[in-house]
Amino acid sequence: MTDWSFIIGFMPKRVDHAARRQEILQAAVRVFARKGFASSRIEDVAAEAGIAKGSVYLSFDSRDALLQAAFESYAAGSAQLLASLEPGPALDRLATLVRRVVAMLAAHPDHARVLVDLWSAGPPLDMAAVYRDYREAIAGLLRQAREEGALRPGIDERHAVVIVAAIEGCLLQWLVDPELPLADLAAPIIEVCVEGVRS
Amino acid sequence: MTDWSFIIGFMPKRVDHAARRQEILQAAVRVFARKGFASSRIEDVAAEAGIAKGSVYLSFDSRDALLQAAFESYAAGSAQLLASLEPGPALDRLATLVRRVVAMLAAHPDHARVLVDLWSAGPPLDMAAVYRDYREAIAGLLRQAREEGALRPGIDERHAVVIVAAIEGCLLQWLVDPELPLADLAAPIIEVCVEGVRS
Amino acid sequence: MTDWSFIIGFMPKRVDHAARRQEILQAAVRVFARKGFASSRIEDVAAEAGIAKGSVYLSFDSRDALLQAAFESYAAGSAQLLASLEPGPALDRLATLVRRVVAMLAAHPDHARVLVDLWSAGPPLDMAAVYRDYREAIAGLLRQAREEGALRPGIDERHAVVIVAAIEGCLLQWLVDPELPLADLAAPIIEVCVEGVRS
Amino acid sequence: MTDWSFIIGFMPKRVDHAARRQEILQAAVRVFARKGFASSRIEDVAAEAGIAKGSVYLSFDSRDALLQAAFESYAAGSAQLLASLEPGPALDRLATLVRRVVAMLAAHPDHARVLVDLWSAGPPLDMAAVYRDYREAIAGLLRQAREEGALRPGIDERHAVVIVAAIEGCLLQWLVDPELPLADLAAPIIEVCVEGVRS
DNA sequence: AATGAATGAGCTTTCATTCAT
DNA sequence: CATGAATGAAAGCTCATTCAT
Structure with a gap:
């Protein structure tokens, strides 16, 4: 995957915000499935998605939104x-x-x-x-x-x-x-x- | 809230510990039914049972025990x-x-x-x-x-x-x-x- | 200070909720004076009042309420x-x-x-x-x-x-x-x- | 958002770094005036200045520096x-x-x-x-x-x-x-x- | 036994700051 | 230079549980 960005200029760091949202949602579903929503912490979801706690909030407004x-x-x-x-x-x-x-x-x-x-x-x-x-x-x-x-x-x-x-x-x-x-x-x-x- | 029992004589410690447990359990079930377990506080159960928060723990070891x-x-x-x-x-x-x-x-x-x-x-x-x-x-x-x-x-x-x-x-x-x-x-x-x- | 409570029955643990509120408020004022409201944490106020963080909330609804x-x-x-x-x-x-x-x-x-x-x-x-x-x-x-x-x-x-x-x-x-x-x-x-x- | 500058030739890195600093400062003052410093976010200042959050840090070391x-x-x-x-x-x-x-x-x-x-x-x-x-x-x-x-x-x-x-x-x-x-x-x-x- | 004030661990959420692009 | 996604420390607030009275 050659990075052509040096030619076409700056590119958004994440091409697809929706894709990241999907990844997090799927991680959340796995976590909820494993421990139940009530026992699932935002941090668990973030860890499952391989990102930091705060990053979840870039895609979702709140825990309930997940x-x-x-x-x-x-x-x-x-x-x-x-x-x-x-x-x-x-x-x-x-x-x-x-x-x-x-x-x-x-x-x-x-x-x-x-x-x-x-x-x-x-x-x-x-x-x-x-x-x-x-x-x-x-x-x-x-x-x-x-x-x-x-x-x-x-x-x-x-x-x-x-x-x-x-x-x-x-x-x-x-x-x-x-x-x-x-x-x-x-x-x-x-x-x-x-x-x-x-x- | 003053306890005059020392004046009117001995009273059974608890007429029926099991009965009190039942009352609390039924109160808990009503509360859980109304707001769901996750949103039900020990204090809600106590209030529904007409007793103090701490008294719940005389009959039940923990929230989960309810x-x-x-x-x-x-x-x-x-x-x-x-x-x-x-x-x-x-x-x-x-x-x-x-x-x-x-x-x-x-x-x-x-x-x-x-x-x-x-x-x-x-x-x-x-x-x-x-x-x-x-x-x-x-x-x-x-x-x-x-x-x-x-x-x-x-x-x-x-x-x-x-x-x-x-x-x-x-x-x-x-x-x-x-x-x-x-x-x-x-x-x-x-x-x-x-x-x-x-x- | 003899404790006569064994005679008159149970007494509320804190005789005066208003007094406790005052103590906390005064502690808060000292803390605010020292570091400014923006830099004052609830925990600072609690420490100044010699109580636990959560206890502040027994007398005040929120940090802003202080x-x-x-x-x-x-x-x-x-x-x-x-x-x-x-x-x-x-x-x-x-x-x-x-x-x-x-x-x-x-x-x-x-x-x-x-x-x-x-x-x-x-x-x-x-x-x-x-x-x-x-x-x-x-x-x-x-x-x-x-x-x-x-x-x-x-x-x-x-x-x-x-x-x-x-x-x-x-x-x-x-x-x-x-x-x-x-x-x-x-x-x-x-x-x-x-x-x-x-x- | 694409940067075409590589096509139209060299442009001064920044016509005037001091001028940009001024613009940001004035934006910050407007924002601080409107919501108070405590409630003003770096992002608010950036938005008021019409630039991105990170760009504020090219002219100012920190929020306090503003x-x-x-x-x-x-x-x-x-x-x-x-x-x-x-x-x-x-x-x-x-x-x-x-x-x-x-x-x-x-x-x-x-x-x-x-x-x-x-x-x-x-x-x-x-x-x-x-x-x-x-x-x-x-x-x-x-x-x-x-x-x-x-x-x-x-x-x-x-x-x-x-x-x-x-x-x-x-x-x-x-x-x-x-x-x-x-x-x-x-x-x-x-x-x-x-x-x-x-x- | 009964109470409810006190506690503090634990959680959600925010946001200044960084840095890869 | 410019960007904005990513980070994670920090702080407010809740509430199960304890325990002195």
């Missing part, structure tokens, strides 16, 4: 996941959604572990909105399934809560007991929640 | 609930169990709200054991159901995780979004989780 | 001084006022030294009001002097500013140069400011 | 003012001096406002010397006035303190209460302090 950013990152991932469902029979799409959510959680255990702190954190974090979106997406799939005649009678939006619950409840049990094979739970979730509503 | 006690209280309630199932067809017993767990959570929202702090708290709190017990109880019911021929094939212990998940996941969504009608969710949980495994 | 209290103390002393003038010929009363103000400043050099920090401090400290009161008191004396025919023509409220200025300006020079014999300046102030307006 | 420079600038102005008195009757020269000092303060309110920080600042700032010079100059005028027979008896160097005090005390009251019409106070100061010593 958790907020972790939330936003998670919420964005969730929204993206919900938006990425390909067309097809509704219950197949539902099964795919379940598989993907579980896979995402299992693939990013650090982010998943932070969830317990996001649940604890009050406003301005809006986890309620995240689950509302989940439920609405699944309720939409259930409506589509009914139109397809794939749903047994009596299934409505309240069952969307239960399907979200099955996923998040598995996640919860894994958070509390990491022995539990989270990745293997997609199948039984689908068997219960998808087959459990099929006509 | 959370530990809240955990033990919750774990005891859970164990009792699991132990109280009357005989009958397995899936009926399962439905009853679901109904009772949801009813208990809905009836004691303060205790339920503390759960999010219990999930966050690491050792020596052993929430893993609580859910292990839940899963084992439900797995036992599923085994009984299989012997009764009430279970469709392919249902095993992994599905016990999902059934616990459905309950705890509903609780979770309610914690995060109190608008959600927790008490009304027993029915859909049963419809999905019990009917979803029935042969 | 300066605020110092201001209030000074303002109260000023008001009291202005209110204590005995009857008599106006210009005699004015001379007495000057003498008393200078004597008070000279007698409490620590409080006087804090004035420079009170001048610097913005709202909510209202030093403007203190000097407004000074000026009004002196303007009142000048009006009385005019009625007595003791005043040469052309003297009005603007000269009250100058009389206050002569006092505070001497104080200022002494603050900046402690060699200056503040206590000896009452006489020349009177000679210039009182005789300078006499008819 | 205040020191402001002091030196003020002291120089004072000395110049004292040195510029034209010949004439002593008390006329004194009145002129008062008028000029007040005019200078009123004409440069930012510099005047910094005075309160100069009073607070301890060594190595030597405000004592500034007022010593003022007093000596005025004491000289008073000596000249005595030789001219214009002084009533009993007036000596201590009255020089009072005359300086009248000026600085008016300044002080204006600093604390900007409503006060500083520029209008020259006349009453002269009436009290000059006429008050005239034979």
Whole structure:
């Protein structure tokens, strides 16, 4: 990587402020996952990121802003996941959604572990909105399934809560007991929640 | 604040140390439910219990001991609930169990709200054991159901995780979004989780 | 000092919270006088008061509250001084006022030294009001002097500013140069400011 | 921000290092006047000067050096003012001096406002010397006035303190209460302090 | 037993100063 | 020379815990 700056003049010392912010956020997520937000010190995050304590404040306004950013990152991932469902029979799409959510959680255990702190954190974090979106997406799939005649009678939006619950409840049990094979739970979730509503 | 007890005669040191401990614990649970454990000060608990800060330490060794006690209280309630199932067809017993767990959570929202702090708290709190017990109880019911021929094939212990998940996941969504009608969710949980495994 | 508390029951550990507040305030004034408010740490004040850092916060909400209290103390002393003038010929009363103000400043050099920090401090400290009161008191004396025919023509409220200025300006020079014999300046102030307006 | 100077040829490193120092100093004085030295950040000064934080250090060794420079600038102005008195009757020269000092303060309110920080600042700032010079100059005028027979008896160097005090005390009251019409106070100061010593 | 004043470790945040670019 | 990201010492404030009364 030749440094051409002597030709084009002065360059900002850090090309990408956003990248540094990402690095710190990821370090923070690792630290939060390891010791929980309540026990995580700014200094821990800085050390994990390999920078000095004060430097964290160049990218984040406060300790709480780190958790907020972790939330936003998670919420964005969730929204993206919900938006990425390909067309097809509704219950197949539902099964795919379940598989993907579980896979995402299992693939990013650090982010998943932070969830317990996001649940604890009050406003301005809006986890309620995240689950509302989940439920609405699944309720939409259930409506589509009914139109397809794939749903047994009596299934409505309240069952969307239960399907979200099955996923998040598995996640919860894994958070509390990491022995539990989270990745293997997609199948039984689908068997219960998808087959459990099929006509 | 003057203590006239030396005039009116001997009084029992403490009518019931255990009762005082209970009062404080219940006050603590209310406070934790209201502001979360992280934001709850010993002084808040003392004020809620109507006693002085230092007096909390006559019944509890530390702030963490309060959370530990809240955990033990919750774990005891859970164990009792699991132990109280009357005989009958397995899936009926399962439905009853679901109904009772949801009813208990809905009836004691303060205790339920503390759960999010219990999930966050690491050792020596052993929430893993609580859910292990839940899963084992439900797995036992599923085994009984299989012997009764009430279970469709392919249902095993992994599905016990999902059934616990459905309950705890509903609780979770309610914690995060109190608008959600927790008490009304027993029915859909049963419809999905019990009917979803029935042969 | 026999401790009778065993007879009358429990007594508050500190009989007088206000007294402790006073002790801390006086310690703070000494520290502020010595190093200036900007360079005074809460820990310095605590050490001067012979207590622990955290104990300062039992009596004062913040570091700024200490300066605020110092201001209030000074303002109260000023008001009291202005209110204590005995009857008599106006210009005699004015001379007495000057003498008393200078004597008070000279007698409490620590409080006087804090004035420079009170001048610097913005709202909510209202030093403007203190000097407004000074000026009004002196303007009142000048009006009385005019009625007595003791005043040469052309003297009005603007000269009250100058009389206050002569006092505070001497104080200022002494603050900046402690060699200056503040206590000896009452006489020349009177000679210039009182005789300078006499008819 | 790219530096094209390597293309358009050599440019003087800095047209005038002293000029840049001046610009920064003036920016600093404005900032100090606005928020006080204690609340003024190096970054504020840099922003006011339109340069980067680090560039301040090319002209000044430290934050304190900025205040020191402001002091030196003020002291120089004072000395110049004292040195510029034209010949004439002593008390006329004194009145002129008062008028000029007040005019200078009123004409440069930012510099005047910094005075309160100069009073607070301890060594190595030597405000004592500034007022010593003022007093000596005025004491000289008073000596000249005595030789001219214009002084009533009993007036000596201590009255020089009072005359300086009248000026600085008016300044002080204006600093604390900007409503006060500083520029209008020259006349009453002269009436009290000059006429008050005239034979 | 009950109290609450006192303690001080520990944490977040700020900002003067440095220095690689 | 100019820059501004990086640093880390420093300070205000909180609060769990102790203990004299």
